[in-house]
Amino acid sequence: MFNQTMQHLGEERSVIRELFEYGNQRKQQIGADNVFDFSIGNPSVPTPDFVQAEIKRLVDTMPPEVLHGYTSAAGAPEVRRAVSDYIQSTFGVPMSANHVYMTCGAAASLTITISALCEEGDEFIVIAPFFPEYRVFVEGAGGTLIVVPSDAHFHLDFEALKAAIGKHTKAVILNSPNNPTGAVLTAEELKQLGALLDQKSLEKGEPIFLIADEPYRELTYGAEVPCPMNFYHETIVCYSFSKSLSLAGERIGYIALSPFCCRADDLFAAVAGAGRKLGYVCAPALFQRVCAASLGKVSDVEEYRKNRDLLYEALTSYGYECVPPEGAFYLFVKALEEDAVAFSERAKKHELLLVPSDSFGVKGYVRISYCVSRSVIERSLPAFLALYREYR
Amino acid sequence: MFNQTMQHLGEERSVIRELFEYGNQRKQQIGADNVFDFSIGNPSVPTPDFVQAEIKRLVDTMPPEVLHGYTSAAGAPEVRRAVSDYIQSTFGVPMSANHVYMTCGAAASLTITISALCEEGDEFIVIAPFFPEYRVFVEGAGGTLIVVPSDAHFHLDFEALKAAIGKHTKAVILNSPNNPTGAVLTAEELKQLGALLDQKSLEKGEPIFLIADEPYRELTYGAEVPCPMNFYHETIVCYSFSKSLSLAGERIGYIALSPFCCRADDLFAAVAGAGRKLGYVCAPALFQRVCAASLGKVSDVEEYRKNRDLLYEALTSYGYECVPPEGAFYLFVKALEEDAVAFSERAKKHELLLVPSDSFGVKGYVRISYCVSRSVIERSLPAFLALYREYR
Numbered sequence: 001m002f003n004q005t006m007q008h009l010g011e012e013r014s015v016i017r018e019l020f021e022y023g024n025q026r027k028q029q030i031g032a033d034n035v036f037d038f039s040i041g042n043p044s045v046p047t048p049d050f051v052q053a054e055i056k057r058l059v060d061t062m063p064p065e066v067l068h069g070y071t072s073a074a075g076a077p078e079v080r081r082a083v084s085d086y087i088q089s090t091f092g093v094p095m096s097a098n099h100v101y102m103t104c105g106a107a108a109s110l111t112i113t114i115s116a117l118c119e120e121g122d123e124f125i126v127i128a129p130f131f132p133e134y135r136v137f138v139e140g141a142g143g144t145l146i147v148v149p150s151d152a153h154f155h156l157d158f159e160a161l162k163a164a165i166g167k168h169t170k171a172v173i174l175n176s177p178n179n180p181t182g183a184v185l186t187a188e189e190l191k192q193l194g195a196l197l198d199q200k201s202l203e204k205g206e207p208i209f210l211i212a213d214e215p216y217r218e219l220t221y222g223a224e225v226p227c228p229m230n231f232y233h234e235t236i237v238c239y240s241f242s243k244s245l246s247l248a249g250e251r252i253g254y255i256a257l258s259p260f261c262c263r264a265d266d267l268f269a270a271v272a273g274a275g276r277k278l279g280y281v282c283a284p285a286l287f288q289r290v291c292a293a294s295l296g297k298v299s300d301v302e303e304y305r306k307n308r309d310l311l312y313e314a315l316t317s318y319g320y321e322c323v324p325p326e327g328a329f330y331l332f333v334k335a336l337e338e339d340a341v342a343f344s345e346r347a348k349k350h351e352l353l354l355v356p357s358d359s360f361g362v363k364g365y366v367r368i369s370y371c372v373s374r375s376v377i378e379r380s381l382p383a384f385l386a387l388y389r390e391y392r
Numbered sequence: 393m394f395n396q397t398m399q400h401l402g403e404e405r406s407v408i409r410e411l412f413e414y415g416n417q418r419k420q421q422i423g424a425d426n427v428f429d430f431s432i433g434n435p436s437v438p439t440p441d442f443v444q445a446e447i448k449r450l451v452d453t454m455p456p457e458v459l460h461g462y463t464s465a466a467g468a469p470e471v472r473r474a475v476s477d478y479i480q481s482t483f484g485v486p487m488s489a490n491h492v493y494m495t496c497g498a499a500a501s502l503t504i505t506i507s508a509l510c511e512e513g514d515e516f517i518v519i520a521p522f523f524p525e526y527r528v529f530v531e532g533a534g535g536t537l538i539v540v541p542s543d544a545h546f547h548l549d550f551e552a553l554k555a556a557i558g559k560h561t562k563a564v565i566l567n568s569p570n571n572p573t574g575a576v577l578t579a580e581e582l583k584q585l586g587a588l589l590d591q592k593s594l595e596k597g598e599p600i601f602l603i604a605d606e607p608y609r610e611l612t613y614g615a616e617v618p619c620p621m622n623f624y625h626e627t628i629v630c631y632s633f634s635k636s637l638s639l640a641g642e643r644i645g646y647i648a649l650s651p652f653c654c655r656a657d658d659l660f661a662a663v664a665g666a667g668r669k670l671g672y673v674c675a676p677a678l679f680q681r682v683c684a685a686s687l688g689k690v691s692d693v694e695e696y697r698k699n700r701d702l703l704y705e706a707l708t709s710y711g712y713e714c715v716p717p718e719g720a721f722y723l724f725v726k727a728l729e730e731d732a733v734a735f736s737e738r739a740k741k742h743e744l745l746l747v748p749s750d751s752f753g754v755k756g757y758v759r760i761s762y763c764v765s766r767s768v769i770e771r772s773l774p775a776f777l778a779l780y781r782e783y784r
Contacts, residue, residue, distance in 0.1 A: 001598045001655065002509045002662050009665030040462075047456035055451055055678075064439035070432075070640045104496055104643065104672070111671030117394045133668075140669035206393045248462045249677025251496065251643075263393065270394050273401030276525075277532035279503030280496070284676045285641025286447075 014132055015359045016040060019344075023353045030351070036380035038368040039353045041179065041329065043246035045299045045371070051245055054290045067289070071282045073272055075102030075254070082292040083254055090296065091227035094259050101271050102283035104251040106215045106240035107133065108275075113211055113236050113255055114141045114171075115274035116267070122170035124211075127156065128361035129332065131179050131213070143170065147361050153323055154181040154332070156189050158196065165200045171209035171236075172197065177216040177225065180360050180367035181332040182325020184223040187231070194232035207234040207262050215240040215253070218298040220327035221305045233260035236267075241291045243329075246299045252287040304329045307370040307377055314381050318388045329371040332357070335364050336391035346390070350383040406524055407751045408432060411736075415745045422743070428772035430760040431745045433571065433721065435638040437691045437763070443637055446682045459681070463674045465664055467494030467646070474684040475646055482688065483619035486651050493663050494675035496643040498607045498632035499525065500667075505603055505628050505647055506533045506563075507666035508659070514562035516603075519548065520753030521724065523571050523605070535562065539753050545715055546573040546724070548581050550588065557592045563601035563628075564589065569608040569617065572752050572759035573724040574717020576615040579623070586624035599626040599654050607632040607645070610690040612719035613697045625652035628659075633683045635721075638691045644679040696721045699762040699769055706773050710780045721763040724749070727756050728783035738782070742775040 013021070016039055023037040058067055074080060079102060084095040103109045110133075114124065118141040125146045126134050138145045148164045151157040165172070172193075176185040185193075193210070201208045212228045214237055229235045240253030255271055257264050282288075311331060312324055321334040333354075335343035340356035344366055347354045357365035370377065405413070408431055415429040450459055466472060471494060476487040495501045502525075506516065510533040517538045518526050530537045540556045543549040557564070564585075568577040577585075585602070593600045604620045606629055621627045632645030647663055649656050674680075703723060704716055713726040725746075727735035732748035736758055739746045749757035762769065 002601075002659055003507070003511055003666070004662075006508045006662040006665035006669065007658055008661075009668055010661035010663065011665070042461050043457060045457070047460045052451050052456060056448055059444050059447055064444060065435060065437070065638055068439045068639045068641050069434050104676075107671040107673045109671075111669075115395070116398045119395055136668055137671065246457055247460045249460050249674055251673065251676050266399055267394055269400075269402035270396075270398040271402065273398035273403070274395070276401055276528055277398065277503075278670050279499035279501075279529065281499045281643065282641060284496075284643050284679070286678075287676070 009136065016132075016355050019353050019355055026351070033379070035351050035353070036376055036383060037353045038370065038372065039355055041369050041371060043243055043248055043299065043371055044373060045246055045303045047246040048297065048299045050297060051247070051290060051294055054293050055286065058286060058289055068285055071285050071288060073275060073282055075100065075283055076285070076288055079288045079292040082295060083256065086295040087256060091230060093227060093229045095256065096259055099257040099259060099264055099268055101255040101268065101275065102288050103253045103255055103275070104280055104283055105242055105253045106213065106238060107137070108251070108280055109238035109240065109253050109255050110134070110211070110213060111137050111140065111278060112271055112274045112280065113238055114138055114143065115278060116270035117170050117209060118143045119170070121168055123166075123168040124170060125161070125164055125172045126361070127174065129154070129180050129357060129365070130173075130361050131175060132359040134173060149362070154178065154183040155185065156193060158192060161193070162196060165196070165208065167204050169200070169204070169208050171211050173211045173213060174228065175213045177220055177223075177327025179216065179328055180330045180357070181323065182328045182330055183323070184220060184225055184326040187226040190226055190228055190231040197232055197234070201234070210235045212237045214238065215243050216328040218244040219301055219304060219329060221308065223326035225327065229258040229260070233258060234262065236261075244298045245291065245294055247287065250284060250287045252284055252291055304371065307372070307374060310374070311368065311370050311377050315384060318385050319392060320384070320388060329369060331368040331370060332365050333368060335366055336388065338364060340364055340366055347387055350387050352380060352383050352387060401528065408747050411745050411747055418743070425771070427743050427745070428768055428775060429745045430762065430764065431747055433761050433763060435635055435640055435691070435763055436765060437638055437695045439638040440689065440691045442689060443639070443682060443686055446685050447678065450678060450681055460677055463677050463680060465667060465674055467492065467675055468677070468680055471680045471684040474687060475648065478687040479648060483622060485619060485621045487648065488651055491649040491651060491656055491660055493647040493660070493667065494680050495645045495647055495667070496672055496675055497634055497645045498605065498630060499529070500643070500672055501630035501632065501645050501647050502526070502603070502605060503529050503532065503670060504663055504666045504672065505630055506530055506535065507670060508662035509562050509601060510535045511562070513560055515558075515560040516562055517553070517556055517564045518753070519566065521546070521572050521749055521757070522565075522753050523567060524751040526565060541754070546570065546575040547577065548585060550584060553585070554588060557588070557600065559596050561592070561596070561600050563603050565603045565605060566620065567605045569612055569615075569719025571608065571720055572722045572749070573715065574720045574722055575715070576612060576617055576718040579616075579618040582618055582620055582623040589624055589626070593626070602627045604629045606630065607635050608720040610636040611693055611696060611721060613693075613700065615718035617719065621650040621652070625650060626654065628653075636690045637683065637686055639679065642676060642679045644676055644683055696763065699764070699766060702766070703760065703762050703769050707776060710777050711784060712776070712780065721761060723760040723762060724757050725760060727758055728780065730756060732756055732758055739779055742779050744772060744775050744779060
């Protein structure tokens, strides 16, 4: 009668959303202050004042039918130029505005890129733990998701990668800074990965692409985030302003093709074609311009750092095990029993909402989103301690 | 190396875009005032002041991390409720907020709806002349487009429809007020269509859906636009605020499922699943709220009416043949030779940019978008007259 796969996809809410909805109900039952909701990655730091001011300035100064009218499918020319200039000056990549395609956020960047690349029988490699929607996007485009584990510190496991990349591999999807671990890949790792992909591309007889999903690029606590375009030619950067400018609901980001991509112009046409097929006429026009004016600026990351430090110090002092996150706004903490789902259920009894790691492709951890107000963290600490004591 | 179908889709610009780009080049060569560009359907009437004021009011009054944060995938609850209340009070349909899904504009409404419905072997019927992207959307979802002609006045040809609907028909796509003809379907037609679809659904053994693509709903010049939900149960309305509020670049619209749809909740889940697969996380958050506050309001349609009257009167007085448009902002004019492409080329010599009808699925017409400034129309009239004299 209609598409059952779509129905299931719509019914099966992600584990994260499920927990988030449970939290909302629970808050109504026992009061918002008594529930410690660490389920969702919605930026808690307010959208910066300069963004708010820019919105109003544009409304006051630009002719409205231009400001709110269609842009080219790839974005307003001056916006694409601003993005390519920014990439060029920041990372030293000789970027062209012709290879920048403005999108409705990170998810659109990914579905468009995957759809542009995917041919029958193609495999897309992700590194576990990984953002669960990658599976939906890859399978939705007709590809197969191949999960490769990371090493003990959530960095690249080259032996595992080497074994997984084969003649069906179309692309490797990287996410650094990482959701859910906060790991940031080093220049040395990217160099080694570039060499591996060069070799594997040669064996395959055509390029294997690197898709760099970078919504957390600016959210780091000292770690440098090297630009993958500088380490591998066949790189496609999928960016979003959702987290850096606290604009998650406005759906604005971009796809940037490395100027060194083989047949970059043809690949760009495929990106445009995929955007057209999926119904993305253009990225939201007002926010294209707001973001072009805000390139390189970022909302108050210090707030997230304070949250991270407070939570990390407290939890490890209680005895929890956790690799210190270098970026993003998540702690990936070892569950106190083997079954992370059972552990998450037990945490609920303490009104702690922690996402079990299973849907991220690994077992035995929980993800704690610390993009919440400071007071939630402060008030949650006794609950974390009590939970720990229940086990040890 | 990557997907060739997508590459071709990206390279093969639509005829409309091609002409539009030609116009931009030509304007640089001979001055903008000397080119009469009737190619594109970008609203020329400014976005209303109440929309601009509402944007600023929301920025000034709502907490920014809420205003610009994620909403639920289907939209902010209060926005969905406002839309369903509006549909209920305007059309008398007992609409539920649970069946409203906010989207990134009309194209997203359509790709999501078609993807939610489409199963292997499915056919989607469109009435020629039709918006050319329907083909991209239907084929992109794996369906087959079936083109059915309209009658001499661009209204429904029931004999042709009856013959085309069969056991593979998943849905009929209607577009009223119509792009490119400006025709508005009457209540009597919708009633007859509803009866036909009821009968054909019975024969098929499952519902055939009616997809009502309604971006021009409010752009009419006296004609009433009946709500198809009142004439057929299995109706899915795809709406956009692009034209009614001159917000084409902001990508905001909705899908509304008739409350009488069989298994409406399951169908809604399929819509949500399709949105998820295609990468639509939520509709742009600020404009969800702006549009909720502007329901039932519309930009200055009188401006379009004046354009229509001026152009229609002049062209028919010269001898051009044209059915008077009842809505939207296009004139569909008979070409002065059999080959509309050749006619469009000849019009170019007079600096008139008119879209040949071939890509709309009929031969021998041109589409004239009169969403342009009055002065463009006034200055173009001698060129239209000279073009006519060249033929007759």
